[in-house]
Amino acid sequence: MTRHQPQHPTVQPGTSRDADAISPVRTDVLVIGAGMCGIYALYRLRELGFGTIVLEAGGDVGGTWYWNRYPGCRFDSESYSYGYSFSRELLEEWDWKEHFAPQTETLAYVRHVVEKFDLRRDMVFDCRVTDAIHDAKNDEWEVRTESGQVFRSTYLLTAVGMLSAPTLPRIEGRESFGGQAFHTYDWPEEKTGFAGERVGIIGTGATGVQLIPVVAAQAEALHVFQRRPNWCAPLHNSPISPEEMARIKTRYDEFFAQCRTTPGGFLHGPDRRKFREVPEAERLAFWEELYASPGFGVWIGNFAEVLTDPEVNAEYSAFIADKIRQRVSDPDLAEKLIPKDHGFGTRRVPLETGYYEAYNRPNVDLVDVSETPILRVTPKGIRTTAREYELDTLIYATGFDAITGAFDRINIIGRDGARLRDQWRDGPLTYLGVQSRGFPNLFMLAGPQGGSVSTNFPRGIEDIVDWVTGFLVRLRDRGIRRVEPREDAVAAWQKEVRDLYQMTLFRTAKSWFTGYNSNIEGRDGIRYLIYNGGAPRYRRRLEDAAEKGYEGFEMR
Numbered sequence: 442m443t444r445h446q447p448q449h450p451t452v453q454p455g456t457s458r459d460a461d462a463i464s465p466v467r468t469d470v471l472v473i474g475a476g477m478c479g480i481y482a483l484y485r486l487r488e489l490g491f492g493t494i495v496l497e498a499g500g501d502v503g504g505t506w507y508w509n510r511y512p513g514c515r516f517d518s519e520s521y522s523y524g525y526s527f528s529r530e531l532l533e534e535w536d537w538k539e540h541f542a543p544q545t546e547t548l549a550y551v552r553h554v555v556e557k558f559d560l561r562r563d564m565v566f567d568c569r570v571t572d573a574i575h576d577a578k579n580d581e582w583e584v585r586t587e588s589g590q591v592f593r594s595t596y597l598l599t600a601v602g603m604l605s606a607p608t609l610p611r612i613e614g615r616e617s618f619g620g621q622a623f624h625t626y627d628w629p630e631e632k633t634g635f636a637g638e639r640v641g642i643i644g645t646g647a648t649g650v651q652l653i654p655v656v657a658a659q660a661e662a663l664h665v666f667q668r669r670p671n672w673c674a675p676l677h678n679s680p681i682s683p684e685e686m687a688r689i690k691t692r693y694d695e696f697f698a699q700c701r702t703t704p705g706g707f708l709h710g711p712d713r714r715k716f717r718e719v720p721e722a723e724r725l726a727f728w729e730e731l732y733a734s735p736g737f738g739v740w741i742g743n744f745a746e747v748l749t750d751p752e753v754n755a756e757y758s759a760f761i762a763d764k765i766r767q768r769v770s771d772p773d774l775a776e777k778l779i780p781k782d783h784g785f786g787t788r789r790v791p792l793e794t795g796y797y798e799a800y801n802r803p804n805v806d807l808v809d810v811s812e813t814p815i816l817r818v819t820p821k822g823i824r825t826t827a828r829e830y831e832l833d834t835l836i837y838a839t840g841f842d843a844i845t846g847a848f849d850r851i852n853i854i855g856r857d858g859a860r861l862r863d864q865w866r867d868g869p870l871t872y873l874g875v876q877s878r879g880f881p882n883l884f885m886l887a888g889p890q891g892g893s894v895s896t897n898f899p900r901g902i903e904d905i906v907d908w909v910t911g912f913l914v915r916l917r918d919r920g921i922r923r924v925e926p927r928e929d930a931v932a933a934w935q936k937e938v939r940d941l942y943q944m945t946l947f948r949t950a951k952s953w954f955t956g957y958n959s960n961i962e963g964r965d966g967i968r969y970l971i972y973n974g975g976a977p978r979y980r981r982r983l984e985d986a987a988e989k990g991y992e993g994f995e996m997r
């Protein structure tokens with residue numbers, strides 16, 4: 442392996458090369474995915490002298506921010522807590538325009554980073570990885586793509602995204618629809634408006650909740666097909682003036698230091714007071730303040746007991762339910778929008794801008810499909826048990842095969858022919874969320890049971906990329922050719938991950954946090970996908986392992 446000198450021929454951006462002419466391309470490290478995570482991985486690996494190629498299924502950089510072009514798509518974390526922290530120069534030169542940046546601004550930011558650090562030349566676009574096969578004889582991974590390209594590397598790093606495998610509902614007749622239909626993740630670039638259209642949206646998760654008010658303001662008619670409501674709260678977005686941005690720049694160190702102390706890696710962390718020790722009037726005043734404040738404070742800046750103690754959770758849920766009642770004119774409709782099957786915050790809280798008010802418009806109606814289930818998609822629209830809804834456009838905001846879906850969509854074959862998809866059939870098995878046994882030299886940067894998937898993503902991925910690349914340096918320096926976790930380390934990590942699920946109320950709700958997806962066979966029970974110990978604890982676990990000579994890993 443080289444040091445300081447990439448071995449692969451320069452790969453031009455956006456090229457779709459003739460496989461025979463160039464295959465296989467050999468490099469030190471292959472990274473799958475050019476989103477926030479893959480971009481930083483390339484930056485760091487290049488700095489450390491590893492020859493690296495990033496393979497990206499999309500036509501350009503951005504991952505989540507490249508694919509999710511639906512109107513209304515934006516951050517739920519403060520823009521200045523979301524950007525990369527690794528370059529002071531980058532922080533100084535980039536001006537965020539809104540406290541919670543829209544997708545277009547974020548994509549522009551991501552492109553700016555890629556241009557600034559000249560990262561494109563090691564990326565290949567329109568390059569969907571289909572197979573990754575470990576070659577034990579040569580201690581290499583062979584990676585094949587949809588278009589027949591072949592790449593080989595010593596290390597394979599996945600940055601495939603945690604919500605990048607969209608799932609469509611299993612509803613009969615989907616193909617028969619005569620209008621335009623698409624999943625929010627596959628938003629057609631040309632679809633920018635809805636004037637004069639009859640639109641149907643299935644799904645009221647964080648995506649649907651951002652999209653619905655925008656469509657409501659434009660469409661002739663909007664029918665929202667809701668199965669289970671979510672607890673939503675106001676985002677309170679606002680522009681950032683140049684003066685405010687200048688002040689933000691002087692506070693970056695403070696912001697990033699703050700993010701390092703909170704479980705979610707956000708600026709918001711739990712209130713340290715004990716719920717029952719705070720007088721009721723004071724509690725209520727605090728909740729009012731949270732509801733009126735921007736961002737996730739309403740969820741994770743609250744008393745910790747809201748997410749751990751069912752009684753406290755019920756009390757807070759009642760408080761939020763009243764807020765919904767105040768915002769929706771029709772009392773019966775308000776009741777339909779209030780979740781009854783789970784408490785506030787036990788699923789991902791969608792932050793919204795005018796979501797509840799959208800239902801007060803005469804052109805918007807809520808179709809409660811828990812009462813009148815969808816029977817089928819018809820050539821004209823959607824037929825429920827009550828009636829047919831005629832539509833011009835049908836939007837599936839139906840979510841993702843979360844966290845493991847993008848792994849399952851690649852045929853990953855490890856040592857002795859083991860298939861990752863099979864090993865993870867009943868749920869992922871990892872050590873530190875970084876490696877799986879039987880898959881040497883395969884490192885997951887945002888994998889299941891790791892810290893980054895449950896945190897403000899860039900904060901989590903900067904940690905894990907730094908840690909994994911530090912590990913690679915050590916392997917290189919010591920001439921170690923193969924690394925994978927020990928069986929006992931995987932077992933101990935499983936216990937830790939499972940035990941942590943007992944500590945929060947997340948386990949009580951069916952959501953992607955617990956691996957639930959009604960559109961995939963067998964995804965009704967709990968899957969331990971997420972590390973619930975919080976970012977500081979996860980970081981400590983990584984540091985401990987490294988300090989003890991990468992404890993838990995078998996190195997040859």
Ligand code: NAP
Nearest residue numbers: 515516517610644645646647648649668669789838839840
């Ligand atoms: P989601 O939270 O999984 O929501 C999917 C929605 O589709 C749910 O309302 C679900 O109903 C409904 N659904 C699925 N299949 C259905 C079917 N067959 N019939 C009727 N309804 C069906 O997915 P999402 O809204 O795309 O959000 C996923 C995650 O992406 C979020 O939790 C968040 O982490 C991330 N996200 C982030 C942002 C941001 O940062 N601002 C924005 C958007 C999304 P049930 O609830 O009944 O299953």
